[in-house]
Amino acid sequence: xxxxxxxxxxxxxxxxxxxxxxxxxxxxxxxxxxxxxxxxxxxxxxxxxxxxxxxxxxxxxxxxxxxxxxxxxxxxxxxxxxxxxxxxxxxxxxxxxxxxxxxxxxxxxxxxxxxxxxxxxxxxxxxxxxxxxxxxxxxxxxxxxxxxxxxxxxxxxxxxxxxxxxxxxxxxxxxxxxxxxxxxxxxxxxxxxxxxxxxxxxxxxxxxxxxxxxxxxxxxxxxxxxxxxxxxxxxxxxxxxxxxxxxxxxxxxxxxxxxxxxxxxxxxxxxxxxxxxxxxxxxxxxxxxxxxxxxxxxxxxxxxxxxxxxxxxxxxxxxxxxxxxxxxxxxxxxxxxxxxxxxxxxxxxxxxxxxxxxxxxxxxxxxxxxxxxxxxxxx
Amino acid sequence: xxxxxxxxxxxxxxxxxxxxxxxxxxxxxxxxxxxxxxxxxxxxxxxxxxxxxxxxxxxxxxxxxxxxxxxxxxxxxxxxxxxxxxxxxxxxxxxxxxxxxxxxxxxxxxxxxxxxxxxxxxxxxxxxxxxxxxxxxxxxxxxxxxxxxxxxxxxxxxxxxxxxxxxxxxxxxxxxxxxxxxxxxxxxxxxxx
Numbered sequence: 001x002x003x004x005x006x007x008x009x010x011x012x013x014x015x016x017x018x019x020x021x022x023x024x025x026x027x028x029x030x031x032x033x034x035x036x037x038x039x040x041x042x043x044x045x046x047x048x049x050x051x052x053x054x055x056x057x058x059x060x061x062x063x064x065x066x067x068x069x070x071x072x073x074x075x076x077x078x079x080x081x082x083x084x085x086x087x088x089x090x091x092x093x094x095x096x097x098x099x100x101x102x103x104x105x106x107x108x109x110x111x112x113x114x115x116x117x118x119x120x121x122x123x124x125x126x127x128x129x130x131x132x133x134x135x136x137x138x139x140x141x142x143x144x145x146x147x148x149x150x151x152x153x154x155x156x157x158x159x160x161x162x163x164x165x166x167x168x169x170x171x172x173x174x175x176x177x178x179x180x181x182x183x184x185x186x187x188x189x190x191x192x193x194x195x196x197x198x199x200x201x202x203x204x205x206x207x208x209x210x211x212x213x214x215x216x217x218x219x220x221x222x223x224x225x226x227x228x229x230x231x232x233x234x235x236x237x238x239x240x241x242x243x244x245x246x247x248x249x250x251x252x253x254x255x256x257x258x259x260x261x262x263x264x265x266x267x268x269x270x271x272x273x274x275x276x277x278x279x280x281x282x283x284x285x286x287x288x289x290x291x292x293x294x295x296x297x298x299x300x301x302x303x304x305x306x307x308x309x310x311x312x313x314x315x316x317x318x319x320x321x322x323x324x325x326x327x328x329x330x331x332x333x334x335x336x337x338x339x340x341x342x343x344x345x346x347x348x349x350x351x352x353x354x355x356x357x358x359x360x361x362x363x364x365x366x367x368x369x370x371x372x373x374x375x376x377x378x379x
Numbered sequence: 380x381x382x383x384x385x386x387x388x389x390x391x392x393x394x395x396x397x398x399x400x401x402x403x404x405x406x407x408x409x410x411x412x413x414x415x416x417x418x419x420x421x422x423x424x425x426x427x428x429x430x431x432x433x434x435x436x437x438x439x440x441x442x443x444x445x446x447x448x449x450x451x452x453x454x455x456x457x458x459x460x461x462x463x464x465x466x467x468x469x470x471x472x473x474x475x476x477x478x479x480x481x482x483x484x485x486x487x488x489x490x491x492x493x494x495x496x497x498x499x500x501x502x503x504x505x506x507x508x509x510x511x512x513x514x515x516x517x518x519x520x521x522x523x524x525x526x527x528x529x530x531x532x533x534x535x536x537x538x539x540x541x542x543x544x545x546x547x548x549x550x551x552x553x554x555x556x557x558x559x560x561x562x563x564x565x566x567x568x569x570x571x572x
Binding site for chain 2: 306308324327328331332334336337338339340341342343357360361364365367368
């Protein structure tokens with residue numbers, strides 16, 4: 001059992017009339033962000049590392065909540081003596097704007113109506129998420145971050161931080177990510193969104209306090225899980241194994257183990273996530289394009305951050321070539337970047353499960369990063 | 380103990396230079412250049428395990444092959460591009476040298492000498508493809524795709540108007556003073572276009 005439980009903290013800002021102005025031009029406020037911290041911030045505030053979660057993650061990255069069955073989503077990577085070593089570093093993880101795990105999102109109460117926002121919640125972008133996170137980092141009095149890291153959607157946020165706030169991030173670790181969604185990535189998200197929106201219980205997002213669009217959410221999660229694995233990892237895990245029977249049933253009940261696995265994953269998703277948040281966050285991912293205002297090379301013009309970029313050979317959702325394009329654009333700008341493609345069969349999920357290689361890379365990479373505080377003394 | 384080829388490469392490189400090592404392995408040479416010459420260093424390496432060692436050493440490294448790794452860089456971006464013990468393993472050495480001299484003001488090329496005395500004797504007396512200290516593989520397991528001698532590389536440079544600024548021929552005892560092509564195991568060239 002852990003000697004100390006982790007508690008989620010909350011920070012509320014952008015109270016009217018000082019609302020957050022979103023990329024779409026719409027104003028949103030007040031905004032609450034749920035966050036957790038692990039380790040101690042040192043005296044000159046030079047040991048802070050920001051961790052970003054993926055699409056359906058939350059602020060609970062590590063340690064244990066009281067009475068919880070599982071630790072935080074990246075617990076093997078964050079803690080005493082681990083890659084993000086809490087004996088040395090102060091780790092912060094924030095639930096994204098638009099999420100449903102304590103930060104303001106479509107399931108939050110709209111102060112104007114006293115009811116959940118639902119589809120009245122404004123469309124948000126990765127840029128909006130990052131800007132809201134900066135408010136919290138400023139609130140914590142941290143001027144420079146030693147590093148920032150995340151996989152998948154988390155990697156996009158890390159990337160956006162380096163470009164939007166040049167000089168703030170000493171280093172960044174991007175894992176299994178890219179800089180814009182391709183047609184295939186958008187298409188997979190759209191199928192997942194359509195599954196939710198075609199559920200009669202979705203009711204244009206107005207299902208709070210009523211029956212949930214459970215069937216749609218479940219299907220969307222099944223699609224998600226297929227994209228997070230690789231053909232080989234599914235073959236190794238399930239093959240054609242049958243679930244609870246000797247022979248196939250020649251009916252449409254479940255025959256194969258992979259079918260019940262997906263059904264189980266889908267059902268548990270309904271319990272832990274909000275359907276509207278899934279729509280908003282997946283859309284934010286699809287909208288993101290670091291090269292929309294300039295070409296990708298131009299995007300890194302002022303970037304001084306030191307990067308470690310990690311991809312996985314079997315990740316077909318965020319294939320390595322997309323990260324290689326980022327590396328290429330960084331090199332054209334003389335950005336200090338290291339890139340590695342880890343051989344593994346776990347697909348996109350590798351960033352959550354392929355711990356040994358990532359741990360070694362992350363801890364060694366961080367050892368060679370230092371923050372120069374305003375006094376100019378390197379620590 | 381510093382490797383003898385590393386010692387001589389170190390001597391060829393001006394302090395505070397910006398260096399790219401193609402096929403940097405576990406980053407030992409780049410790490411030395413950072414410490415001993417205060418260089419800014421980057422490497423390209425194909426072997427995943429070697430990348431971990433580079434990151435451990437604080438060497439910035441990209442996972443990829445030498446043949447395609449140079450296209451990412453602008454002209455004359457580096458003071459030196461190093462190809463130590465890697466040229467013989469690339470698919471298109473001609474293109475790699477041209478690219479190395481495009482992105483680097485100078486290049487340092489280290490090659491195993493296929494025509495040293497030991498190799499010649501093995502071919503002559505044993506009638507078999509030689510296995511030597513600098514070419515320790517059998518024909519069926521060698522990573523080497525190209526087999527060249529010091530004279531071959533000189534000719535190659537001459538035909539392309541590449542200037543050899545320095546040629547350093549080495550064997551286990553150190554620098555070879557004369558008869559480079561006969562007496563040395565490896566040679567290191569400092570070249571420029």
